[in-house]
Amino acid sequence: MKQKKLLLITSFLLILVFIAGAFLYKQQQAQLASQRVAQNRAVLERSHAQSFGSPNAPVHIVEFFDPACETCRDFYPLVKKMLAAHPGKIKLTVRYAPLHPGSDQVVKVIEASRKQNMFQPTLEALFASQHHWVINHKSQFQLIWDPLSGLPLDLRRLQSDMNSQEVNQVVAQDIADAKTLNVTKTPEFFVNGKALPSFGYEELKKLVDDALANTEAK
Numbered sequence: 404m405k406q407k408k409l410l411l412i413t414s415f416l417l418i419l420v421f422i423a424g425a426f427l428y429k430q431q432q433a434q435l436a437s438q439r440v441a442q443n444r445a446v447l448e449r450s451h452a453q454s455f456g457s458p459n460a461p462v463h464i465v466e467f468f469d470p471a472c473e474t475c476r477d478f479y480p481l482v483k484k485m486l487a488a489h490p491g492k493i494k495l496t497v498r499y500a501p502l503h504p505g506s507d508q509v510v511k512v513i514e515a516s517r518k519q520n521m522f523q524p525t526l527e528a529l530f531a532s533q534h535h536w537v538i539n540h541k542s543q544f545q546l547i548w549d550p551l552s553g554l555p556l557d558l559r560r561l562q563s564d565m566n567s568q569e570v571n572q573v574v575a576q577d578i579a580d581a582k583t584l585n586v587t588k589t590p591e592f593f594v595n596g597k598a599l600p601s602f603g604y605e606e607l608k609k610l611v612d613d614a615l616a617n618t619e620a621k
Contacts, residue, residue: 444596446580451573452496453522456486460494461618462595462611467500467581469589470509471542476530478590481604485611492615497526499577500589505542507574508565512547514573515564516556524554 447465464482468475486493499510509529516525529536532550536543548558564570584593592599594610 443584443593443598446583447496447498447593447596449498449576449580451576452498453517454494454496455523456494457491458494460492462489462493462614463496464493464611465496465498465593467498467577467584467586467589467591469500469502469506470513470526470529471501471503471506471533471537471540472589473533475590476533478604479527479530482607485608489615492618493611498580499574500581500586500591501574501578502587502589503537503540503542505544507578508544509536509542509547510574510577511565511570512551512561514570515561515567518564519556519560521554521556525551525556528554 448463452465464485466475466478466482482495486495499514501507501510513522513525513529516522528550529547532547535550536546551558551561581591584591584598588602592607592610594607595614597610597614599606599610
């Protein structure tokens, strides 16, 4: 009888130890996740980066993109709709990750277009004409000028600005930050500092919806 009672007490204590261990493990994992988010934000939130939406929005999406990336092109209107569906609540910041051969020059053109307040039209024109200047997954830099010729851009100034120290520094910083964050494919999204657990539009939408719900609950 005593042995049975001792066995029950031992089993109960083991269960308590297991529960306490699981609780501590979850706390440690949550703490590590919080630390990763804080570390990510320090790298993600650069003042030089192009942003859309309210600057004070509680939900911040950061996207690393490559203009030669088909998936980036396909996601672009989807993310725009997401912002439109939640006015004032979502800010989108786009960062450069020119992973395709030749895209490093193309992103310099996009960045230089900001000096003429033409970032969005330039980006959209390049996405729309992607089939024209991306061949076999390689950016053909010399072919981007025809699609851009229909925009009210000073192309001579654009070609000069793309080689400026300011533009080179912005692109270099984005590339360095992408490496720090282990961005190996595009598009890569972070929502309030959290990386997508797995890639996909539904996964992005869920992360955004969760972040919106958290802000509304506060």
